[in-house]
Amino acid sequence: MIGLYSPGRSVVHRAPTLLKLVLLSVGVVVIGVLQQPWQLAVAALVVLTLFVIARIPPRAAVAQIAPILWMLVIVVPIQGLLAGWLVAGLMAGRLITAVALAALFTLTTTVTSVLEAFQRMLRPFGRWIDADRIGLLVALTIRCIPLVTEIVTEVLEARRARGTRGSVMALAVPVVVRSLYAADALGEALVARGLDD
Amino acid sequence: MSTITFDAVSHAFGERQVLRGIDLRLTEHRIGIVGANGSGKSTLVRMINGLVAPSSGTVSVDGLDVAKKAREVRRLVGFIFTNPDNQIVMPTVQEDIAFTLRRRGLSAEEITQRTTAALHRFGLAGHADHPAHLLSGGQKQLLALAAVLVADPKVLVADEPTTLLDARNARHIGDLLRSMSQQVIVVTHQFALLEGFDRVIVIEHGAVVADGVPEDSLDAYRALLA
Amino acid sequence: MTNRTLAARDLAHIAIFAALIAALGLPGALSIGAVAVPITFQTLGVMLAGAILGARKGFFAVALFLALAAAGLPLLSGGRGGLLWFTISPSTGYLYGWLLAVVVIGYLTARLLPKYPFWPAVGATALGGVVAVYLLGIPVTAINLGLPLWVAIFDSAKFLPGDLLKVVVTVLVARQVHRAYPGLIAPLARRSSSGTAPAQVDSAPTA
Numbered sequence: 001m002i003g004l005y006s007p008g009r010s011v012v013h014r015a016p017t018l019l020k021l022v023l024l025s026v027g028v029v030v031i032g033v034l035q036q037p038w039q040l041a042v043a044a045l046v047v048l049t050l051f052v053i054a055r056i057p058p059r060a061a062v063a064q065i066a067p068i069l070w071m072l073v074i075v076v077p078i079q080g081l082l083a084g085w086l087v088a089g090l091m092a093g094r095l096i097t098a099v100a101l102a103a104l105f106t107l108t109t110t111v112t113s114v115l116e117a118f119q120r121m122l123r124p125f126g127r128w129i130d131a132d133r134i135g136l137l138v139a140l141t142i143r144c145i146p147l148v149t150e151i152v153t154e155v156l157e158a159r160r161a162r163g164t165r166g167s168v169m170a171l172a173v174p175v176v177v178r179s180l181y182a183a184d185a186l187g188e189a190l191v192a193r194g195l196d197d
Numbered sequence: 198m199s200t201i202t203f204d205a206v207s208h209a210f211g212e213r214q215v216l217r218g219i220d221l222r223l224t225e226h227r228i229g230i231v232g233a234n235g236s237g238k239s240t241l242v243r244m245i246n247g248l249v250a251p252s253s254g255t256v257s258v259d260g261l262d263v264a265k266k267a268r269e270v271r272r273l274v275g276f277i278f279t280n281p282d283n284q285i286v287m288p289t290v291q292e293d294i295a296f297t298l299r300r301r302g303l304s305a306e307e308i309t310q311r312t313t314a315a316l317h318r319f320g321l322a323g324h325a326d327h328p329a330h331l332l333s334g335g336q337k338q339l340l341a342l343a344a345v346l347v348a349d350p351k352v353l354v355a356d357e358p359t360t361l362l363d364a365r366n367a368r369h370i371g372d373l374l375r376s377m378s379q380q381v382i383v384v385t386h387q388f389a390l391l392e393g394f395d396r397v398i399v400i401e402h403g404a405v406v407a408d409g410v411p412e413d414s415l416d417a418y419r420a421l422l423a
Numbered sequence: 424m425t426n427r428t429l430a431a432r433d434l435a436h437i438a439i440f441a442a443l444i445a446a447l448g449l450p451g452a453l454s455i456g457a458v459a460v461p462i463t464f465q466t467l468g469v470m471l472a473g474a475i476l477g478a479r480k481g482f483f484a485v486a487l488f489l490a491l492a493a494a495g496l497p498l499l500s501g502g503r504g505g506l507l508w509f510t511i512s513p514s515t516g517y518l519y520g521w522l523l524a525v526v527v528i529g530y531l532t533a534r535l536l537p538k539y540p541f542w543p544a545v546g547a548t549a550l551g552g553v554v555a556v557y558l559l560g561i562p563v564t565a566i567n568l569g570l571p572l573w574v575a576i577f578d579s580a581k582f583l584p585g586d587l588l589k590v591v592v593t594v595l596v597a598r599q600v601h602r603a604y605p606g607l608i609a610p611l612a613r614r615s616s617s618g619t620a621p622a623q624v625d626s627a628p629t630a
Contacts, residue, residue, distance in 0.1 A: 003494070003495040003496040003497060003504060004495050004496070004497050004504050004505055005495060024506065028510060028511060032511075064505070064507075067501065067503060068507075068512065068513075071513055071568075075513075075568050075570065078570070078574060079568070079569065079570060082570075082571065082574075083569075087569070091568065091569045095511065095567070095568070098507075098510075098511045099507050099511055099512070102505060102506045102507030102510060102511060103505060103507055105505070105506055106495040106504065106505030106506060106507070107505075109495065110495075111491075111494045111495045111496055114493070114494035114495055115490070115491075115494050118490060118493075118494065133434070136434065137434060137437060137438055137483070137487055138487065138490070138491065140434060140435070140438035141437075141438040141441045141442055141487050141488070141491060142491070142496075143438070144438045144439050144441070144442035145442040145445050145446065145498075147439075147442065148439060148442040148443050148445070148446040149442075149445075149446045151446075152446045152447070168467075168588075168592050169592060169595055169596065172467070172471070172592055172596045173596055173599055173600070175443070176443075176471060176475065176596055176600055177600060177603065177604070179439050179440070179443055180436075180439070180475075180600070180604060180607075182439060183432070183435040183436045183438075183439040184432065184435070186435040186438070186439070187430075187431045187432030187433075187434070187435035187436075188431075188432075190431040190434065190435060191431045195431045195434075196431065
C-alpha cells in the first residue's frame with residue numbers, strides 16, 4: 001500500500017504514528033487560534049523546517065497543498081471585502097499552514113501504520129467492534145478497488161462500443177449489478193476458504 | 198482418498214428444481230463432472246463443502262455430514278472457482294496465500310514457511326509482494342490454487358477452473374490438477390482436462406445420466422449433445 | 424450467525440461498495456462556482472450504498488472508504504487523501520455528512536421496501552443525500568474558511584443540480600436492482616416474519 005506516502009528515513013518518518021497524530025491535532029488547534037502575523041510566521045517556519053527535515057520533494061508537497069490554494073484564490077477576496085484584508089490574510093495563512101502540517105503527516109506515514117493506529121484507537125470499543133473483522137474488511141476493500149475499477153472500465157468500454165453514451169443509468173445499473181455478483185462470488189470464496197473457522 | 202457420498206440429494210432454488218435424487222459415492226482419485234450449462238453440476242459440487250445446502254438428502258465427506266459439520270468439512274475440502282478474480286481476497290499475492298493459513302491459527306513462523314513453499318511450488322515466488330490484480334489470468338488461477346493447497350486439504354474441488362484461461366494456461370492448470378496427490382473433483386466443459394481421470398459423471402437436468410470410465414461417459418455425453 | 428458478527432456475504436458487500444465509492448472518484452473532479460469543493464460521482468456511490476445495502480452495511484462501506492482515504496490512500500476524487508481532508512479542509516463537513524446520509528437513506532429505504540414507490544424514495548434519498556450532507560457540510564465550510572454562514576449556503580447551491588440528479592439516478596438504479604436482486608435489505612415496515620432469511624451463502628451459482 002503506497003498511497004500518498006513519500007518514502008524516507010527521517011525523524012519525522014520514524015516517529016511513532018500515534019505521537020504524530022497527537023502532535024498534529026495539537027498543532028492544528030494552536031495554528032487555529034493564532035492572532036498575530038508574527039506568530040503565524042513562526043508556525044509556518046516550524047512546519048517548513050519539518051518538511052526540510054523530512055526531505056519531502058517540493059513537488060509532492062505542492063501537489064498536496066495546491067487544491068486548497070485554488071479555493072483561497074476565490075475565498076480571500078470575498079473575505080477581504082467582508083471582514084478586512086488582515087483577517088483574510090490571516091485566515092489564508094492559518095489554513096495553508098495547518099493543511100501543510102496535515103499533509104506532512106500523510107506524506108511521512110505509511111497507510112499500514114495509520115490503519116494500525118486507527119485499529120488501536122478502536123480497541124477501547126472492543127466490546128462492540130471486532131478488530132479482526134475490521135482488519136479483514138480493510139484488506140478486502142483494498143483488494144476490491146482494482147476489481148471494481150475494472151468493472152467500471154469495462155462497462156464504460158462496452159457503452160462506447162455500442163455507441164450509447166451519455167446516460168448515467170446505462171453506466172450505473174450494470175456497474176452495480178456486476179459489483180453485487182462479484183460480492184456474492186467473493187462471499188462464497190471467503191466461506192470456502194474458511195472465514196467462519 | 199476420501200469417501201464423498203450423496204444420499205438422495207435434491208435441491209431447488211425457489212421453483213426451479215436443480216438436482217433430483219442424486220445418489221453417488223465418490224472414492225476415486227480423479228473424478229470429472231460434465232454437463233450442459235444449468236444442468237446442476239455447479240450446485241452439486243458446491244454441496245461437497247457446504248456452499249450450498251441441499252433441500253433434501255445428505256452429503257457427507259469421510260462420514261462427516263456436511264450440513265452439520267461444515268467447518269470441519271471445509272478443512273478437508275478445498276475449492277477453486279471459475280473466476281480467480283473473485284477468489285482472491287487479499288491485496289498482495291503473499292497475503293492471499295497466507296489468508297487461508299491465518300484462519301487456522303497457525304504460528305507466524307509456520308505461516309511464513311508454508312506460504313514461501315507454496316509461492317515456489319506454483320512459480321509465484323517472484324511476485325510475492327505484488328498486488329494480486331496485476332497478475333495475468335493464468336497466474337491468478339495459480340494463485341487461487343496455491344492459496345487453497347497451502348492448507349493441505351484432502352480433496353480439491355474445482356468448478357470450471359480453466360474456462361477463462363487461454364489454451365496454454367489451461368493445459369498448465371490441467372497438468373497440475375492431474376499431478377496432485379490429493380483427490381480431485383473437476384467440473385469442466387473441456388474434455389482434454391479429463392485425460393487420465395479415473396471416473397467421469399455426466400449430469401443432465403439435475404440427474405446423473407452416465408457414470409463410468411472417461412471414454413464411455415464422454416461418448417454418452419457427446420451422444421447427448423448431438 | 425449472530426447479529427454482531429458479519430456474515431461473509433455481508434463483508435463482501437461492504438468491501439465491494441467501499442471500493443465502488445473509490446472507483447467512482449476516478450473520472451476526476453469537476454469544479455464549478457466560487458469556493459471549489461470538487462463535484463464527483465462519489466456521492467452517487469454513497470447514496471447507492473444506502474439505497475442498496477441498507478443503513479448498517481452501507482454505513483460500514485462509507486466508513487471504510489473514508490478511513491482508507493484518511494489513512495492516506497488517494498481515494499477521494501482527484502486523487503486526494505490524508506487527514507487534512509477530514510479536519511481543516513473546507514469540504515470536511517461534507518465527508519462526515521456522507522456517514523449521516525447513508526444511514527438516513529438506508530433506514531428510510533428499508534421502510535419503503537418492497538414496494539419502493541418513486542416519489543417517496545426520491546424524498547428519502549434527498550433527505551439523506553442532500554439535506555443531511557449539507558447540514559454538516561455547510562457549517563464546516565463556514566467555520567474552516569471563517570466565512571459567514573450565508574456565504575457558505577450560497578456557495579453550496581452550486582452542488583444542488585448535480586446532487587438532485589444523483590438522487591434520481593440512485594432511486595432508478597436501486598429500483599431495478601431490488602427487483603432483480605431481492606433480499607439485499609430486509610424491509611422494516613412489517614414485523615419481521617420470523618427467520619425467513621435464506622442461508623447467506625445459499626445463492627444460485629451461475630452454471
